[in-house]
Amino acid sequence: MTLTQVVAYAYAVTTENEQLDRTDVMGEMDLDAALRAIAEPRRREILTLIAATELPAGKIAEHFEVTRSAVSQHLHVLKDAGMITERRDGTRRLYRASEAALGELRMFLEELWHDSVDRFAREVVEDPKEAP
Amino acid sequence: MTLTQVVAYAYAVTTENEQLDRTDVMGEMDLDAALRAIAEPRRREILTLIAATELPAGKIAEHFEVTRSAVSQHLHVLKDAGMITERRDGTRRLYRASEAALGELRMFLEELWHDSVDRFAREVVEDPKEAP
DNA sequence: AACTTTCGTTAGCCGTCGCTTACTGTGGCG
DNA sequence: CGCCACAGTAAGCGACGGCTAACGAAAGTT
Numbered sequence: 640m641t642l643t644q645v646v647a648y649a650y651a652v653t654t655e656n657e658q659l660d661r662t663d664v665m666g667e668m669d670l671d672a673a674l675r676a677i678a679e680p681r682r683r684e685i686l687t688l689i690a691a692t693e694l695p696a697g698k699i700a701e702h703f704e705v706t707r708s709a710v711s712q713h714l715h716v717l718k719d720a721g722m723i724t725e726r727r728d729g730t731r732r733l734y735r736a737s738e739a740a741l742g743e744l745r746m747f748l749e750e751l752w753h754d755s756v757d758r759f760a761r762e763v764v765e766d767p768k769e770a771p
Numbered sequence: 772m773t774l775t776q777v778v779a780y781a782y783a784v785t786t787e788n789e790q791l792d793r794t795d796v797m798g799e800m801d802l803d804a805a806l807r808a809i810a811e812p813r814r815r816e817i818l819t820l821i822a823a824t825e826l827p828a829g830k831i832a833e834h835f836e837v838t839r840s841a842v843s844q845h846l847h848v849l850k851d852a853g854m855i856t857e858r859r860d861g862t863r864r865l866y867r868a869s870e871a872a873l874g875e876l877r878m879f880l881e882e883l884w885h886d887s888v889d890r891f892a893r894e895v896v897e898d899p900k901e902a903p
Numbered sequence: 904a905a906c907t908t909t910c911g912t913t914a915g916c917c918g919t920c921g922c923t924t925a926c927t928g929t930g931g932c933g
Numbered sequence: 934c935g936c937c938a939c940a941g942t943a944a945g946c947g948a949c950g951g952c953t954a955a956c957g958a959a960a961g962t963t
Contacts, residue, residue, distance in 0.1 A: 678810035690886035741884040754822035
Protein backbone atom coordinates (compact mmCIF):
# COMPACT_ATOMS: atom_id res chain seq x y z
CA MET A 640 0.00 0.00 0.00
CA THR A 641 1.52 3.29 -1.08
CA LEU A 642 1.47 6.52 0.85
CA THR A 643 -0.86 8.09 -1.67
CA GLN A 644 -3.29 5.22 -1.24
CA VAL A 645 -3.25 5.71 2.50
CA VAL A 646 -4.14 9.34 2.03
CA ALA A 647 -6.90 8.47 -0.40
CA TYR A 648 -8.32 6.01 2.10
CA ALA A 649 -8.09 8.51 4.93
CA TYR A 650 -10.07 11.05 2.95
CA ALA A 651 -12.54 8.41 1.88
CA VAL A 652 -13.47 7.38 5.43
CA THR A 653 -14.20 10.96 6.48
CA THR A 654 -17.68 12.21 5.70
CA GLU A 655 -18.38 14.75 2.99
CA ASN A 656 -19.16 17.45 5.52
CA GLU A 657 -15.96 16.83 7.37
CA GLN A 658 -14.07 17.16 4.14
CA LEU A 659 -15.83 20.40 3.39
CA ASP A 660 -14.97 21.67 6.85
CA ARG A 661 -11.42 20.65 6.30
CA THR A 662 -10.95 22.58 3.06
CA ASP A 663 -13.04 25.39 4.44
CA VAL A 664 -11.10 26.06 7.59
CA MET A 665 -7.78 25.95 5.80
CA GLY A 666 -7.13 29.37 4.33
CA GLU A 667 -6.18 28.54 0.74
CA MET A 668 -2.43 28.20 0.45
CA ASP A 669 -0.59 31.03 -1.27
CA LEU A 670 2.42 29.60 -3.08
CA ASP A 671 4.35 32.84 -3.03
CA ALA A 672 3.72 33.48 0.65
CA ALA A 673 4.35 29.83 1.47
CA LEU A 674 7.79 29.79 -0.14
CA ARG A 675 8.65 33.06 1.59
CA ALA A 676 7.46 31.52 4.85
CA ILE A 677 9.67 28.45 4.67
CA ALA A 678 12.65 30.55 3.64
CA GLU A 679 13.09 31.48 7.29
CA PRO A 680 15.05 28.90 9.32
CA ARG A 681 13.05 29.37 12.51
CA ARG A 682 9.75 29.07 10.68
CA ARG A 683 11.02 25.88 9.10
CA GLU A 684 11.84 24.51 12.55
CA ILE A 685 8.36 25.43 13.76
CA LEU A 686 6.91 23.65 10.75
CA THR A 687 8.86 20.46 11.45
CA LEU A 688 7.82 20.67 15.09
CA ILE A 689 4.12 20.70 14.25
CA ALA A 690 4.30 18.50 11.17
CA ALA A 691 3.50 15.35 13.11
CA THR A 692 2.17 16.82 16.37
CA GLU A 693 -0.29 19.50 17.35
CA LEU A 694 1.19 22.00 19.78
CA PRO A 695 0.10 25.15 21.66
CA ALA A 696 1.97 28.39 20.95
CA GLY A 697 3.69 28.28 24.33
CA LYS A 698 5.14 24.82 23.83
CA ILE A 699 6.40 25.84 20.41
CA ALA A 700 8.07 28.95 21.82
CA GLU A 701 9.91 26.87 24.43
CA HIS A 702 11.97 25.29 21.69
CA PHE A 703 13.57 28.59 20.74
CA GLU A 704 15.69 31.23 22.34
CA VAL A 705 13.76 34.16 20.95
CA THR A 706 10.83 35.91 22.57
CA ARG A 707 7.38 34.35 22.56
CA SER A 708 6.37 37.45 20.67
CA ALA A 709 8.76 36.58 17.86
CA VAL A 710 7.38 33.05 17.68
CA SER A 711 3.84 34.42 17.66
CA GLN A 712 4.73 36.58 14.67
CA HIS A 713 6.25 33.60 12.90
CA LEU A 714 3.05 31.66 13.49
CA HIS A 715 1.10 34.56 12.05
CA VAL A 716 3.19 34.51 8.88
CA LEU A 717 2.80 30.75 8.56
CA LYS A 718 -0.95 30.98 9.08
CA ASP A 719 -1.34 33.80 6.55
CA ALA A 720 0.54 31.68 4.03
CA GLY A 721 -1.87 28.84 4.73
CA MET A 722 0.93 26.57 5.93
CA ILE A 723 -0.62 25.88 9.34
CA THR A 724 -4.03 25.64 10.95
CA GLU A 725 -5.11 27.09 14.28
CA ARG A 726 -7.53 25.55 16.75
CA ARG A 727 -8.55 27.19 20.04
CA ASP A 728 -8.92 25.43 23.34
CA GLY A 729 -9.60 27.86 26.19
CA THR A 730 -6.86 30.44 26.20
CA ARG A 731 -4.58 28.10 24.29
CA ARG A 732 -4.16 28.02 20.53
CA LEU A 733 -3.14 24.73 19.05
CA TYR A 734 -1.20 24.72 15.81
CA ARG A 735 -0.38 22.05 13.29
CA ALA A 736 1.11 22.00 9.82
CA SER A 737 -1.37 21.89 6.95
CA GLU A 738 -0.88 18.61 5.16
CA ALA A 739 -2.58 20.01 2.06
CA ALA A 740 -0.29 23.04 1.92
CA LEU A 741 2.81 20.89 2.34
CA GLY A 742 1.48 18.71 -0.44
CA GLU A 743 1.07 21.67 -2.77
CA LEU A 744 4.59 22.90 -2.06
CA ARG A 745 5.85 19.39 -2.65
CA MET A 746 4.03 19.28 -5.98
CA PHE A 747 5.53 22.58 -7.08
CA LEU A 748 9.07 21.30 -6.59
CA GLU A 749 8.11 17.93 -8.00
CA GLU A 750 7.14 19.60 -11.29
CA LEU A 751 10.26 21.72 -11.44
CA TRP A 752 12.43 18.71 -10.72
CA HIS A 753 10.46 16.73 -13.28
CA ASP A 754 11.25 19.26 -16.03
CA SER A 755 14.91 19.14 -15.13
CA VAL A 756 15.03 15.36 -15.12
CA ASP A 757 13.23 15.19 -18.45
CA ARG A 758 15.91 17.34 -20.04
CA PHE A 759 18.67 15.25 -18.50
CA ALA A 760 17.13 11.99 -19.68
CA ARG A 761 16.60 13.43 -23.17
CA GLU A 762 20.26 14.39 -23.46
CA VAL A 763 21.39 10.97 -22.40
CA VAL A 764 19.19 9.33 -25.01
CA GLU A 765 20.38 11.66 -27.76
CA ASP A 766 24.06 11.35 -26.94
CA PRO A 767 25.18 9.52 -23.79
CA LYS A 768 28.71 10.95 -24.09
CA GLU A 769 27.38 14.50 -23.83
CA ALA A 770 25.52 13.80 -20.64
CA PRO A 771 26.78 16.12 -17.95
CA MET B 772 9.18 2.68 -16.64
CA THR B 773 9.08 5.15 -13.77
CA LEU B 774 10.78 8.50 -13.65
CA THR B 775 13.16 7.30 -11.01
CA GLN B 776 14.17 4.38 -13.18
CA VAL B 777 14.87 6.72 -16.08
CA VAL B 778 17.15 8.76 -13.85
CA ALA B 779 18.90 5.64 -12.60
CA TYR B 780 19.45 4.56 -16.18
CA ALA B 781 20.73 7.95 -17.19
CA TYR B 782 23.30 7.91 -14.41
CA ALA B 783 24.22 4.33 -15.18
CA VAL B 784 25.12 5.00 -18.82
CA THR B 785 27.47 7.84 -17.90
CA THR B 786 31.01 6.83 -16.99
CA GLU B 787 32.31 7.05 -13.45
CA ASN B 788 34.54 9.99 -14.31
CA GLU B 789 31.68 11.87 -15.86
CA GLN B 790 29.68 11.32 -12.73
CA LEU B 791 32.56 12.59 -10.61
CA ASP B 792 32.83 15.65 -12.80
CA ARG B 793 29.14 16.20 -12.45
CA THR B 794 29.08 16.14 -8.67
CA ASP B 795 32.38 18.00 -8.58
CA VAL B 796 31.41 20.99 -10.66
CA MET B 797 28.16 21.46 -8.81
CA GLY B 798 28.83 23.50 -5.68
CA GLU B 799 27.11 21.45 -3.02
CA MET B 800 23.58 22.71 -2.50
CA ASP B 801 22.90 24.76 0.62
CA LEU B 802 19.36 24.05 1.80
CA ASP B 803 19.01 27.31 3.66
CA ALA B 804 20.31 29.41 0.78
CA ALA B 805 18.30 27.37 -1.71
CA LEU B 806 15.01 27.98 0.07
CA ARG B 807 15.83 31.67 0.39
CA ALA B 808 16.67 31.71 -3.33
CA ILE B 809 13.36 30.26 -4.48
CA ALA B 810 11.44 32.56 -2.16
CA GLU B 811 11.96 35.34 -4.71
CA PRO B 812 9.35 35.28 -7.53
CA ARG B 813 11.78 36.39 -10.24
CA ARG B 814 14.35 33.82 -9.24
CA ARG B 815 11.64 31.19 -9.39
CA GLU B 816 10.79 32.32 -12.92
CA ILE B 817 14.45 32.10 -13.87
CA LEU B 818 14.60 28.63 -12.43
CA THR B 819 11.59 27.45 -14.43
CA LEU B 820 13.09 29.03 -17.54
CA ILE B 821 16.29 27.02 -17.26
CA ALA B 822 14.77 23.89 -15.76
CA ALA B 823 14.38 22.19 -19.12
CA THR B 824 16.64 24.37 -21.29
CA GLU B 825 20.14 25.78 -21.03
CA LEU B 826 20.22 29.53 -21.63
CA PRO B 827 22.81 32.36 -21.73
CA ALA B 828 22.43 35.21 -19.24
CA GLY B 829 21.31 37.60 -21.97
CA LYS B 830 18.45 35.42 -23.15
CA ILE B 831 17.31 34.97 -19.57
CA ALA B 832 17.35 38.72 -18.97
CA GLU B 833 15.16 39.31 -22.05
CA HIS B 834 12.27 37.60 -20.29
CA PHE B 835 12.12 40.26 -17.59
CA GLU B 836 11.55 43.96 -17.35
CA VAL B 837 14.34 44.59 -14.89
CA THR B 838 17.96 45.43 -15.70
CA ARG B 839 20.37 42.79 -16.91
CA SER B 840 22.35 43.68 -13.83
CA ALA B 841 19.47 42.67 -11.61
CA VAL B 842 19.15 39.35 -13.42
CA SER B 843 22.88 38.82 -13.11
CA GLN B 844 22.63 39.29 -9.37
CA HIS B 845 19.75 36.84 -9.21
CA LEU B 846 21.84 34.31 -11.11
CA HIS B 847 24.64 34.88 -8.61
CA VAL B 848 22.33 34.14 -5.70
CA LEU B 849 21.01 31.00 -7.41
CA LYS B 850 24.53 29.81 -8.19
CA ASP B 851 25.76 30.45 -4.63
CA ALA B 852 22.84 28.41 -3.37
CA GLY B 853 23.87 25.61 -5.72
CA MET B 854 20.55 25.75 -7.55
CA ILE B 855 22.08 26.30 -11.00
CA THR B 856 25.24 25.44 -12.89
CA GLU B 857 27.27 27.74 -15.09
CA ARG B 858 29.12 26.78 -18.29
CA ARG B 859 31.18 29.23 -20.35
CA ASP B 860 31.18 29.42 -24.13
CA GLY B 861 33.22 32.38 -25.34
CA THR B 862 31.91 35.48 -23.67
CA ARG B 863 28.61 33.80 -23.01
CA ARG B 864 27.69 32.04 -19.79
CA LEU B 865 25.16 29.27 -20.11
CA TYR B 866 22.97 28.46 -17.14
CA ARG B 867 20.77 25.55 -16.28
CA ALA B 868 18.93 24.38 -13.20
CA SER B 869 20.73 21.78 -11.12
CA GLU B 870 18.66 18.64 -11.23
CA ALA B 871 20.40 17.37 -8.10
CA ALA B 872 19.63 20.52 -6.14
CA LEU B 873 15.98 20.47 -7.21
CA GLY B 874 15.90 16.85 -6.14
CA GLU B 875 17.22 17.70 -2.70
CA LEU B 876 14.69 20.48 -2.23
CA ARG B 877 11.99 18.12 -3.38
CA MET B 878 13.13 15.53 -0.86
CA PHE B 879 13.08 18.08 1.97
CA LEU B 880 9.42 18.87 1.35
CA GLU B 881 8.66 15.24 0.68
CA GLU B 882 9.82 14.37 4.20
CA LEU B 883 7.94 17.20 5.83
CA TRP B 884 4.79 16.26 3.94
CA HIS B 885 5.35 12.63 4.83
CA ASP B 886 5.42 13.42 8.57
CA SER B 887 2.21 15.36 8.22
CA VAL B 888 0.48 12.63 6.26
CA ASP B 889 1.57 9.99 8.77
CA ARG B 890 -0.06 11.94 11.56
CA PHE B 891 -3.26 12.42 9.57
CA ALA B 892 -3.46 8.73 8.67
CA ARG B 893 -2.81 7.77 12.29
CA GLU B 894 -5.66 9.95 13.55
CA VAL B 895 -8.07 8.46 11.05
CA VAL B 896 -7.18 4.94 12.07
CA GLU B 897 -7.52 5.74 15.77
CA ASP B 898 -10.82 7.55 15.45
CA PRO B 899 -12.29 8.38 12.04
CA LYS B 900 -14.79 10.82 13.57
CA GLU B 901 -11.96 12.90 14.96
CA ALA B 902 -10.27 13.30 11.62
CA PRO B 903 -9.93 17.03 10.88
C1' DA C 904 -14.19 41.27 40.97
C1' DA C 905 -9.19 40.66 41.06
C1' DC C 906 -5.59 37.87 39.43
C1' DT C 907 -3.20 34.50 36.55
C1' DT C 908 -2.24 32.15 32.33
C1' DT C 909 -1.89 32.08 27.58
C1' DC C 910 -1.29 34.48 23.70
C1' DG C 911 -1.62 38.27 20.06
C1' DT C 912 -0.48 43.18 18.68
C1' DT C 913 2.06 47.65 18.23
C1' DA C 914 6.03 50.62 17.73
C1' DG C 915 10.40 51.12 16.65
C1' DC C 916 15.19 49.58 15.62
C1' DC C 917 18.56 47.56 12.68
C1' DG C 918 20.02 44.44 9.25
C1' DT C 919 19.15 42.47 4.77
C1' DC C 920 17.24 42.49 -0.01
C1' DG C 921 16.35 43.86 -4.70
C1' DC C 922 16.89 47.43 -7.79
C1' DT C 923 19.27 51.07 -10.75
C1' DT C 924 23.28 53.45 -12.41
C1' DA C 925 27.71 53.42 -13.25
C1' DC C 926 31.93 50.95 -13.95
C1' DT C 927 35.01 46.88 -14.90
C1' DG C 928 36.33 42.51 -17.22
C1' DT C 929 36.78 39.24 -21.05
C1' DG C 930 36.72 36.92 -25.42
C1' DG C 931 36.23 37.30 -30.50
C1' DC C 932 37.17 40.03 -34.84
C1' DG C 933 38.44 43.73 -38.17
C1' DC D 934 45.53 47.00 -31.28
C1' DG D 935 40.87 49.00 -31.10
C1' DC D 936 36.30 47.89 -30.84
C1' DC D 937 32.09 45.41 -29.88
C1' DA D 938 29.14 42.10 -27.69
C1' DC D 939 28.36 39.67 -23.53
C1' DA D 940 28.52 39.69 -18.59
C1' DG D 941 29.78 40.48 -13.62
C1' DT D 942 30.82 44.06 -9.86
C1' DA D 943 30.25 48.27 -6.76
C1' DA D 944 27.85 51.88 -4.60
C1' DG D 945 23.97 53.55 -2.84
C1' DC D 946 18.95 53.87 -2.02
C1' DG D 947 14.24 52.63 -0.63
C1' DA D 948 11.64 48.85 1.15
C1' DC D 949 10.91 44.96 3.76
C1' DG D 950 11.72 41.44 7.57
C1' DG D 951 12.67 39.75 12.18
C1' DC D 952 13.59 41.06 16.74
C1' DT D 953 12.65 43.18 21.47
C1' DA D 954 9.95 45.63 24.80
C1' DA D 955 5.67 47.19 26.20
C1' DC D 956 0.93 46.76 26.01
C1' DG D 957 -3.82 44.60 25.07
C1' DA D 958 -7.15 40.82 25.22
C1' DA D 959 -9.64 36.75 26.52
C1' DA D 960 -10.63 32.56 29.31
C1' DG D 961 -10.12 30.31 33.81
C1' DT D 962 -9.33 30.41 38.90
C1' DT D 963 -9.75 31.97 43.63
